[in-house]
Amino acid sequence: xxxxxxxxxxxxxxxxxxxxxxxxxxxxxxxxxxxxxxxxxxxxxxxxxxxxxxxxxxxxxxxxxxxxxxxxxxxxxxxxxxxxxxxxxxxxxxxxxxxxxxxxxxxxxxxxxxxxxxxxxxxxxxxxxxxxxxxxxxxxxxxxxxxxxxxxxxxxxxxxxxxxxxxxxxxxxxxxxxxxxxxxxxxxxxxxxxxxxxxxxxxxxxxxxxxxxxxxxxxxxxxxxxxxxxxxxxxxxxxxxxxxxxxxxxxxxxxxxxxxxxxxxxxxxxxxxxxxxxxxxxxxxxxxxxxxxxxxxxxxxxxxxxxxxxxxxxxxxxxxxxxxxxxxxxxxxxxxxxxxxxxxxxxxxxxxxxxxxxxxxxxxxxxxxxxxxxxx
Numbered sequence: 001x002x003x004x005x006x007x008x009x010x011x012x013x014x015x016x017x018x019x020x021x022x023x024x025x026x027x028x029x030x031x032x033x034x035x036x037x038x039x040x041x042x043x044x045x046x047x048x049x050x051x052x053x054x055x056x057x058x059x060x061x062x063x064x065x066x067x068x069x070x071x072x073x074x075x076x077x078x079x080x081x082x083x084x085x086x087x088x089x090x091x092x093x094x095x096x097x098x099x100x101x102x103x104x105x106x107x108x109x110x111x112x113x114x115x116x117x118x119x120x121x122x123x124x125x126x127x128x129x130x131x132x133x134x135x136x137x138x139x140x141x142x143x144x145x146x147x148x149x150x151x152x153x154x155x156x157x158x159x160x161x162x163x164x165x166x167x168x169x170x171x172x173x174x175x176x177x178x179x180x181x182x183x184x185x186x187x188x189x190x191x192x193x194x195x196x197x198x199x200x201x202x203x204x205x206x207x208x209x210x211x212x213x214x215x216x217x218x219x220x221x222x223x224x225x226x227x228x229x230x231x232x233x234x235x236x237x238x239x240x241x242x243x244x245x246x247x248x249x250x251x252x253x254x255x256x257x258x259x260x261x262x263x264x265x266x267x268x269x270x271x272x273x274x275x276x277x278x279x280x281x282x283x284x285x286x287x288x289x290x291x292x293x294x295x296x297x298x299x300x301x302x303x304x305x306x307x308x309x310x311x312x313x314x315x316x317x318x319x320x321x322x323x324x325x326x327x328x329x330x331x332x333x334x335x336x337x338x339x340x341x342x343x344x345x346x347x348x349x350x351x352x353x354x355x356x357x358x359x360x361x362x363x364x365x366x367x368x369x370x371x372x373x374x375x376x
Contacts, residue, residue: 009272010156012119012225015199016255016263017272024055024181024244025072026082026102029062042069045099052248053103071102071177071244080180103246107167107175111197112245114165116254119151119158120198120225122218125167125184127192127210136192136213140164143218147226154226162196162222181243183207196221200247200255200263203240 026046030038039046039059046057060066069082082098107123114121122140126133141164148161167175169188176186184193184207191210196218198204205221256262263269 009275010154010225011227012158012198013156013259013263014272014275015202015225016259017269018054018200018247018264019269019273022054022074022242024074025058026050026055027058027060027070027072029060029067029070031062033059033061040095041093042095042098045093045096049096049099049246050103053244053246054242055102055244069098073181073241080177102177103244105175105178107165107171108178108243108245110165111201112251114163115197115199115201116251116258118160118163119147120162120196120204120222122162122164123167123182123195123197124164125172125179125193126169127190128169128188129190129192132190132210133192136194137164137166139213139215140194140218142215143222146215146219147222150223151226155228156226158226178243181241183241194218196225198225201242201245203242205240
């Protein structure tokens, strides 16, 4: 019988790969882009600071409706105007400040610090409605607690569980690039916003708002992160937008130490590119395929391992997904402070034990049938 062999990479691993085709463009509109000095000090700053980032710098001819400095999304469909600082005397070198702001900010620095070691990060943007924000935070804490229990049974366990990074309302103004890049509102709203991020700043699934921020929705997105990349999961879960960031020597070394391989190695990138290309992609409508139908397998760390039973993999997954309860009543969790790591120790039943028991039952049952036949 054909055997299914697990992939060496998880979805989280894929999230660390930069395949070179997802670059933001910092476009500077000028009267005559052909002049060598057209970009001026901004061009020099961009060439220096953006070299290790997922942003490229480009000079274009000024046209009606297209002026100033604009950040364009990798697919070219969205743009974000970049405010130019004042040029009054004593302002220093604003061009360098602008270039730096494209790839770094306080919240992005916090995200990057946690993304490398952690399984994933839930970015929670507070709303002006305190009650809704509290419910969203509770949902994030509960979802992390459930995923933490299941992490040891996933195809490639990660030592550090997911964490929450909260962005207060009064700090949203300094994080407009981050929010825009992840598809979130850049101005305060009554409803909180949330998104799961993994690897090298890659969004997992869709952003959530208000009442859509539930434990189930967050748990589903985080369950995907730990899956085997060779499973039948829709590849859109691995190709969410990345926010603009710098990825220098320190980040590369930390990622290598955490993953056990170099995600920037050309051979690794070629293999991951092949995996993404040959897997199932989003539906023709462009709407990402939900993982809800396979949530039991996802939440239990299901993967296609080499086994010796001829039953279809789907049936085995259904059996192993039954024992653990996915919706236990969580213990009260104290409200977390901004940027505080919120986790619980893994506990609960072991789904692999149920798999072993199933194999034993099938083997004994088959042996019993053989004995009866011989006896007859």
